[in-house]
Amino acid sequence: MLILTRKSGEGLFIGDDIRITILEIRGKQIRLGIEAPTTVVVLREEIYRRIQEENLQAAGTRDIDVTEIAQLWRQE
C-alpha cells in the first residue's frame, strides 16, 4: 500500500483525471472531496462490498430455480 501524508486543503491525483482533496480534518473524521469521471465507481467501502457481494451471489442463480419461480408466477 502506498502511504502518503497530507494536510487539510492538500490533495492528490490518481492518474490524470481522479483528484482527491482533504477538505477538513475534525477529530476522528476526515472529509474528502473526490473528482472523478462518471465512469469511475466511487463508493464508501461498506456499500461497495455489499453490492459486490450481492452481485457475486446473484451470479450463482441457477436456471432450474428460475424455471420454478416462473412456474409459480404463471400460476398466480
Added chain:
Amino acid sequence: MASTPQTASPSPAVLPAKTRNFGSIEVRSDQIISLEPGLLGFTQYHRYVLIEHHQEAPFLWLQCLDKSDLAFVVIDPRYLLSDYQPGSPAQIMLDLGAESPEDLKFLVILTIPPGKPQDMTANLMGPVVINLRTRQGRQLVVEAPHYSHKHRVLPG
C-alpha cells in the same frame, strides 16, 4: 428485448454468442447492451444481452457476452414495487445521456439461493439502468434506507 430500431441504416450485424442457459445464440449488434462501468465484482465485463426466460413470466437473463457462463436474472422493478424510484430521475437521465424518461429501462437483479426459490431476493440497492436509445447502461447504487440489497420477493 425490444430495442430502438435503427432507421435508415443497414441491417445490424449478427454475432454468434455462447450463453449459460440457452446454448449458442445469435445476437444482433443492436441488441448488445454496454455496461460502463461493469457490474461491481465484474467490472472487466461490459457487453450484455437480455434474453427472456419464458414468454409468460417477467424474468429476463442479463447474459454477459464477454464471459459465457456469467448471467444474472433480472426483473423490471415495477413488478415488485409500483413506486420504485432509485434516486433523482433528472440526475439519472443526465448520467445516462437520456433525453426522455421513456428512454430509461430499470432492472433489478434477483438472487435465488440454490434450491430455495421461495427465498428469492431482489437487489433494490443496486439497480441496473439502461438507456434504450444508446444501449449504454450502468449499475446505480441507491443509498436509501427503504431499499434493501436483499428485498424479499415472496412471503417467507
